[in-house]
Amino acid sequence: MALTANDDPEQMRARVEPTIKQVVEEALTARGMTQTPAGQPAPDVYVAYYVLLSTNTAAETAQFFGATTRDWELPEVAMQTTNLRIIERGSLVIDVSSAASRTLVWRGLAQAEIDRARSDADRLARIQQAIRDLIKKWPK
DSSP states (O other): OOOOTTTOHHHHHHHHHHHHHHHHHHHHHHTTOOOOOTTSSOOSEEEEEEEEEEEEEEEEEEOOOOOOOSSOOOOOOOOEEEEEEEEEEEEEEEEEEETTTOOEEEEEEEEEEOOTTSOHHHHHHHHHHHHHHHHHTSOO
């Protein structure tokens, strides 16, 4: 199976990971948190993220239902698809875990439809805004 830049996981990761990491760090810094450098004492929390991309379909079907009598009958008509929509969705999950107990203390989830007609810059701007909106929901 051949992969393109739009469906190769490594290429997608290279495109969005720097943005996600930067915006999460900025948003958490704005809330008074600081990143613990390597080799320093253990942090209070760990932050992880997951990006899920999915393709789904939505189909509308129609079938003729007519009254039948002896005088007038219609043959059974098979259902037909009258509208088929392919929907690409992206989900971003941000997990915050306690470093001491290694348990999840907060999860944020943002979902949106992927619009391939938008430029990469527009898509990255949507990701940035989604992260900022998610971090605002994290209790202080």
